[in-house]
Amino acid sequence: MEVKTNLKQVFLPERLKEARESRGLTIRELASEIGLNTHQALSKYENGKSIPPADVLLRIMNHLRFPYNYFFGEELTSQSDQIVFFRSKANTTVKLKKIHEIQITWLIKIFNSLEKTLEFPDSDLPDPLISNKDYFSPTDFKTIEDLALKTRRQWNLNNGPITDITHLFEKHGIVVSIVKSNTASIDACSMWEGSKLFILIGNERATPSRIKFTLAHELGHYLLHQEVKKEDFNKKEVYNRIEDEANYFASSFLLPADTFSEELISHNLDYYLLLKKRWQVSIQAMIFRSKELNIINEHQAAYLWKQIAKKGWRTKEPCDDQLIIEEPSLLKDAIELLVSHQVKSKKQLCNEFNLDPEDIASIANLPIDYFDDNKALGKLITFKRKR
The missing domain is CATH 1.10.260.40 (lambda repressor-like DNA-binding domains)
Known part of the structure; x- marks a missing residue:
């Protein structure tokens, strides 16, 4: 036989x-x-x-x-030329970046598997900037400002604060995950397949304002840096420039120039703190934005930074606990929908994703024991009923 x-x-x-x-x-x-x-x-x-x-x-x-x-x-096709964009601290190790780089490929894998069965929101992103050059060419900040406003218009946003940027991104086809991490060195990383953008937040302990800025930063990479080649990306001066551009996009998107300028009627920290509650953006990000827009000069900015350092606000600002905590729901809702309607069992999904159940739960923002078989067995012992 x-x-x-x-x-x-x-x-x-x-x-x-x-x-x-x-x-x-x-x-x-x-x-x-x-x-x-x-x-x-x-x-x-x-x-x-x-x-x-x-x-x-x-x-x-x-x-x-x-x-x-x-x-x-089946034998894997190489993705060695694909760039993973990181928002991380300068001292982040190669080992730590590799962990997040692998996790974002798992995020893509889980989404692609779910998409075979479920209908997700279409990607509704502005066309990325394309220069058709064989080398990295910086984008001027005026163009970045215009692109941020164009994105707001395309998504039917006014020029006021964005309450829940995570839900906004998911609504317009961006896949977001916030994973638990033992480090605060990496804020996020992002990749894309065609017009589908994937963002993995690698520090769930970050403040809501930092997560909001990080998401806008990664959207900036998608819209601005589609043509960056790996050899250019690895050059320090190019890397620093694309980070500056992504930061400028995030500032422009979250704090539109006209509206923010009109509301900034005072330049003391107490007033910035008041605006933080309204815009859900950190005081430090607003000071950077004020300087970008020439609302404050070098001396005023320097004074504010000294005040922030003196108050110990560089690492922890006041009112962080009063901001809205945003959580992704797209993958979580997708998996719960399949399970609750008995389209697929938890075991079937684990087999399809081909990953450890705890890794799946973390990436899909589910309870860490969601796929635990023992959880569903129920208790064997109860109190006796009186007869």
Whole structure:
């Protein structure tokens, strides 16, 4: 009897590397933690020079928390030229960036799987700026300001504060996820497939005002930096410029020049604090914006920064706890819809996504134990009823 095999189903060494890097481990660390005598064997598995024996693969799966099928499948197409845009601190490690880079590919994978069954909002974004140049060319700030206003007009927004930017983004086809993280070094990263923008917020402990600015910043990258090549992106001066441009877009989008200028009738911190409650934007972002628009001069800005430092507001501003906490709901609602209507079970979804249940729950902004089978078993012991 002839045994049929799927020749496309092969061990994927890239997946082993991805799984290890997603947990922030080096080859030596993982080899030691799963009890391998030498890290060279693990290196050979990742380089495709040999396939791990069943017992070793089982140890890897259990330690890294990945299903068996994650390591097998059709051969992957390389995405090495695709840029992941980060909003992060200067001291962020390569290891930490890699974790978030992998997580955003999981976000895309989960969305693409759900989209086969469900109808999501169409991407309704302005056309990105295209220069048709083979090299990076800076965009002037006037053009960026116009693009921010164009985006507001296209989305039928007035020039006032944006109450819930997360819901606004999801409504216009942007996929947003806020994952739990043990670090505050990375605010967010973003990628896109065609006209579909994906944003992963990597610091759920950030203040609502910072998350709002971060989302607008990542939209700026999509609209301004479609043509940036990897070799240019890795140049410090180019990277600094595109970050400045994305920040300027975020400021222009959240604080439209005409309206914000009219409302800024005083330049002391107490008045900025009053405006923070209305615009849901940080005091520091508003001071930057005031300087951009020449509402305040260098000396006034310097004085305000000294006052902020003196009050200890650089890391924690007042009234952060009074701002609206925004949460993405698109993926959460999608999964709950499929489960509640019994279109697919939780187990089926986990198998389709081919990821650890806790990773899926984190990315989809579900309770971390949402896919836990034991949760649904119910309690076996109750009080006796009186007869």
